[in-house]
Amino acid sequence: MEILVLGGTGGLGRLVCDELGRRGVTARAFGRRDGDARDPEVVTRAAAGAKAIINCAGASVALGGRHGWRGYHAVDTRIGVAAVAAARAHDLRLVYVGVHHPGALAGCAYVDAHERVVRAMRDIDGVVVRATGFYSAFAALIALARRGLLVDVGDGHARTNPIDEHDLAAIVSEVAFGDGPREIAAGGPQVLTRAEIFAQVAARANRRVRTLRVPAWLASCGAAGLSLLHPRIGQFGRFAAGLARHDVIAPALGTTRLADYLASEADAPGRARARG
Numbered sequence: 001m002e003i004l005v006l007g008g009t010g011g012l013g014r015l016v017c018d019e020l021g022r023r024g025v026t027a028r029a030f031g032r033r034d035g036d037a038r039d040p041e042v043v044t045r046a047a048a049g050a051k052a053i054i055n056c057a058g059a060s061v062a063l064g065g066r067h068g069w070r071g072y073h074a075v076d077t078r079i080g081v082a083a084v085a086a087a088r089a090h091d092l093r094l095v096y097v098g099v100h101h102p103g104a105l106a107g108c109a110y111v112d113a114h115e116r117v118v119r120a121m122r123d124i125d126g127v128v129v130r131a132t133g134f135y136s137a138f139a140a141l142i143a144l145a146r147r148g149l150l151v152d153v154g155d156g157h158a159r160t161n162p163i164d165e166h167d168l169a170a171i172v173s174e175v176a177f178g179d180g181p182r183e184i185a186a187g188g189p190q191v192l193t194r195a196e197i198f199a200q201v202a203a204r205a206n207r208r209v210r211t212l213r214v215p216a217w218l219a220s221c222g223a224a225g226l227s228l229l230h231p232r233i234g235q236f237g238r239f240a241a242g243l244a245r246h247d248v249i250a251p252a253l254g255t256t257r258l259a260d261y262l263a264s265e266a267d268a269p270g271r272a273r274a275r276g
Contacts, residue, residue: 002026003176004050006037006083007057011136012097015169016054023173030057038078040085047086052093052176055083055117061137061236071231072113080117084124093125095176097168100130100185102246109227110239118183127175132187132250133162133243135258138201139265145205154216154244156195161187164261167254187250190257194244200259204266216244 003020007013008029017027028050035042037057047053059068059075068075080096087094099114106115118128144150163186171186192200195211202209220241227234 002028002050003052003054004028004030004047004086006030006043006053006055006079009033010056012134012165012169012172013056015165016056016172019169019173020176025173038075038082040082043079043082044086044089047090047092050090050092052095053083053087054095054097054172054176055080056097056172057083059232069230069232071227071235072110073116074231075113077113077116080114081120084117084120084126087124087126091125093127093176094121095172096121096126096128097172098128098130100132100187100248100250102248104246105239105242108239108242109231109235126182127180128183129168129172129175130183130185130250131163131168132160132185132248134168135162135164135188135256135261136265138162138197138258139262141198141201142204142262142266145202145209146207148205148207148209150198150202150209150211151214152194152198152211152244153214153219153241154194156198156211156213157193158244158247159191159193160197160243160248161189161191161250161252162197162258163188163254164256167256171253184253185250186253188254188256188258189252191249192258197258200262203259204262216241219244 003025005013005017005027008017009031017029020027030046037043057079059072083094099111101111105111198211220238223234223237223241
């Protein structure tokens with residue numbers, strides 16, 4: 001049995017491929033070098049002979065110019081629609097890693113780009129796994145904490161329960177095999193405020209760390225302006241500013257605690273994983 005994993009060379013995708021392998025399934029990883037995943041014909045050809053498709057692909061959320069400038073509609077939506085076309089052409093089950101979000105953020109570009117894919121999946125055999133956020137996003141801040149300064153948006157009161165990507169990979173792999181709900185919201189075992197999360201990151205620095213707080217309204221205005229120059233960074237910046245104002249909590253399907261994850265990452269710098 002083979003499953004095509006779009007984004008299989010990225011952070012989450014590699015973990016999904018590993019998890020499928022442990023289950024005795026051949027994972028056919030599709031990465032940037034394998035073709036343009038935004039092209040339905042390319043993805044449809046790649047899916048020939050597979051029994052299911054798992055879509056972990058999308059534009060990087062890393063806030064750096066070298067990661068690309070196209071916005072999320074131009075990348076994530078197009079990849080998602082191409083995956084839907086391939087699933088429809090071969091009558092395959094499609095698993096899509098989406099975004100768990102409060103209704104107040106439904107209109108921002110980052111969320112809307114993913115929700116367009118969800119709507120396109122309505123007439124196929126598919127399941128959307130909505131993740132609250134990845135632990136690796138916070139593990140990446142350990143290097144900054146070691147310099148003595150962290151920067152966060154908002155007052156630190158917003159709550160969330162991000163999830164370990166290993167736990168998420170297991171959930172995504174499981175639903176690729178059979179029937180179940182069409183949508184699954186997945187979070188980690190702990191609901192924490194942003195201030196508590198940043199305190200845990202700071203604790204791994206082994207030094208005194210100051211957290212500079214940027215007002216959410218100011219971050220949102222800055223991101224809106226930045227969208228004109230760099231759509232991807234600006235769009236994700238507006239989403240991040242929105243997260244600082246609203247709770248984002250999903251059922252606790254993950255089991256790994258954030259402190260344990262951060263401890264393992266602090267012991268192995270540079271190993272932090274992000275969605276690819």
